[in-house]
Amino acid sequence: MNDTIAAIATPYGSGGIGVIRISGPDAMDIAAQIFSRTRTPGPAARDLETHRVHHGYILDKGDVIDEVLLIPMFKPRSYTAEDVVEIQAHSGSIVLKQILELLLSNGARLADPGEFTKRAFLNQRIDLTQAEAVADIINARSASALKFAAAQNLGALKNQIQDLRNRLIHLLSLVDVCIDFPDDVTDDDLAAQGMDTLDRVIDQCREFIRQHEDACFLKEGIRIAICGKPNVGKSSLMNRLLTREKSIVTALPGTTRDPIQDAVNMNGIPFVITDTAGIHDTDDLVEIIGIERAKDHIRDADLILFMVEPGTTLSEMEFKKMVPPDKKTILVINKIDLIQDRSGVEKQGGPSLPGLPSACDNLIQVNISALHDRGIRKLREKIVHLCVRDLTMDGSAVVPNLRHKNALTRVLSYLESAKQGFQTGQPEETLAIDLKNSIDSLGTITGETASLDILDTIFNNFCIGK
Numbered sequence: 001m002n003d004t005i006a007a008i009a010t011p012y013g014s015g016g017i018g019v020i021r022i023s024g025p026d027a028m029d030i031a032a033q034i035f036s037r038t039r040t041p042g043p044a045a046r047d048l049e050t051h052r053v054h055h056g057y058i059l060d061k062g063d064v065i066d067e068v069l070l071i072p073m074f075k076p077r078s079y080t081a082e083d084v085v086e087i088q089a090h091s092g093s094i095v096l097k098q099i100l101e102l103l104l105s106n107g108a109r110l111a112d113p114g115e116f117t118k119r120a121f122l123n124q125r126i127d128l129t130q131a132e133a134v135a136d137i138i139n140a141r142s143a144s145a146l147k148f149a150a151a152q153n154l155g156a157l158k159n160q161i162q163d164l165r166n167r168l169i170h171l172l173s174l175v176d177v178c179i180d181f182p183d184d185v186t187d188d189d190l191a192a193q194g195m196d197t198l199d200r201v202i203d204q205c206r207e208f209i210r211q212h213e214d215a216c217f218l219k220e221g222i223r224i225a226i227c228g229k230p231n232v233g234k235s236s237l238m239n240r241l242l243t244r245e246k247s248i249v250t251a252l253p254g255t256t257r258d259p260i261q262d263a264v265n266m267n268g269i270p271f272v273i274t275d276t277a278g279i280h281d282t283d284d285l286v287e288i289i290g291i292e293r294a295k296d297h298i299r300d301a302d303l304i305l306f307m308v309e310p311g312t313t314l315s316e317m318e319f320k321k322m323v324p325p326d327k328k329t330i331l332v333i334n335k336i337d338l339i340q341d342r343s344g345v346e347k348q349g350g351p352s353l354p355g356l357p358s359a360c361d362n363l364i365q366v367n368i369s370a371l372h373d374r375g376i377r378k379l380r381e382k383i384v385h386l387c388v389r390d391l392t393m394d395g396s397a398v399v400p401n402l403r404h405k406n407a408l409t410r411v412l413s414y415l416e417s418a419k420q421g422f423q424t425g426q427p428e429e430t431l432a433i434d435l436k437n438s439i440d441s442l443g444t445i446t447g448e449t450a451s452l453d454i455l456d457t458i459f460n461n462f463c464i465g466k
Ligand SMILES: Nc1nc2c(ncn2[C@@H]2O[C@H](COP(=O)(O)OP(=O)(O)OP(=O)(O)O)[C@@H](O)[C@H]2O)c(=O)[nH]1
Pocket: 229, 230, 231, 232, 233, 234, 235, 236, 237, 248, 249, 250, 251, 252, 253, 254, 255, 256, 257, 276, 277, 278, 334, 335, 336, 337, 338, 368, 369, 370, 371, 372
């Protein structure tokens, strides 16, 4: 951290402006070597006022490379809490690369991925949950994912974890007093206070884990599988939901073999939809493999759109083969145009509603025509409602990620053991070990006790320049 790093912070390619970022003790000196307020080399601009925008030119051996704006942000009021200089240049890959190379030849080092954010963490401007939230904001694929990431970036998770950690540290200090001055605290007092703190912290850890399980798919996408017999219109529906022609549609049964997958946002919530091969009894080897893959996707899905068409019948057995019990399922009756006109009046002489087993009675049913774009909006509403209604995320914008969840699970096991220790009157020294371990595990979430391995894993996933 004693050196000065530089990187292009904006994406590769052409654009209005591109930003080059420099951070470290020599940031201003290095920038001053290549920046001039006039088109010709002048005295080095070292005395620029901090947190102001300065107009000037980047010069290379007297030649103007670009007209730029330069913003010095001296420590500690900067992204990394070090001296930072940002140069706003015209955004073309050649011009940005030339400016970067000039900075490197004047003493800066090319930043590693995520190194600016890593420095912000190591300089204690942000904790590890906030650093992770920076990557989540950049990678957010939906409004809901962005909302959680933004709250975490502002310290929502950090504050709550620190509060739990402080409670445990307080309890540990009480246990330490008991060890050193056994006469000052009675066993009963310690047990009462210990149980109270442990119950509260355990409840909160469980709540965090529940929130992870409830809402992590809001970050990654809720998995929907479209399934049914061949030719019922699964691929047509897939294309409607994606609003583009992704899956091949033909009048031939057995058109879709490989599962076709794509992501889409509905109401700001990310979904990953899979169109699958029609399920039926067949001797065709390729179809058999496709059907096996379809079943894998159906098993892993969070929601199934089970499709049928008018004029067919389905036995209980056939239904069970396609839809596993206890899966969230919407019964989609497609090709409704064959039996009803646009105003919902029954057509005479055509096919009738499908004959379905009683297991379908409890399913939410939506009638659509994928071909004529009827009922699709209602189906979208039902999908969103069914997937999000169980979430009790109101008032709590905290969604721990998998790393946090694993740490919380470790914390829980130490605390359960400590609780048992209090209940069975174990020696204070043993209780202290469990408490210490739980405090350390909580610290890995915020970064207070995180190992270098954890830091490397987190920051290596960042882009360069962040
Ligand atoms: N009348 C009518 N035809 C439809 C509708 N939706 C789909 N089709 C037709 O039904 C046929 C099969 O559609 P697909 O979307 O390929 O059906 P699928 O379920 O994906 O078929 P497989 O991949 O073979 O299992 C095509 O000819 C579609 O044009 C609809 O709402 N009404």
